[in-house]
Amino acid sequence: MRSRSSAIDDSAWLRDALAELTERERLVLRLRAVDLMTQSAIAGQVGVSQMQVSRILRATLSRLRTRLEAALDSAA
Numbered sequence: 001m002r003s004r005s006s007a008i009d010d011s012a013w014l015r016d017a018l019a020e021l022t023e024r025e026r027l028v029l030r031l032r033a034v035d036l037m038t039q040s041a042i043a044g045q046v047g048v049s050q051m052q053v054s055r056i057l058r059a060t061l062s063r064l065r066t067r068l069e070a071a072l073d074s075a076a
Contacts, residue, residue, distance in 0.1 A: 017067050025060045028053060 018026060028046060031037045032053075039057070043050040 013068070013071055017064055020067075021060060021063075025056060028056045029060055032057060 018029075021029070024046065028042055031042045031045065032039070037045070039050045039053040043053045046053065048056075
């Protein structure tokens with residue numbers, strides 16, 4: 001079971017990581033992960049192609065994954 005302080009550290013890490021994203025990256029990520037919109041629906045709302053949404057998501061998630069891996073390495 002995770003400790004409360006660990007969960008707080010995780011939320012702080014995530015807040016900091018999300019703050020480094022551009023407004024458009026945060027929007028696309030929120031629409032996909034929180035609002036559960038399809039890439040096509042996101043494309044229509046953001047005004048880009050579905051392929052661009054796919055690329056934004058892939059690049060954004062890759063950056064977040066790299067940052068998480070670095071944070072985990074430094075905590076070990």
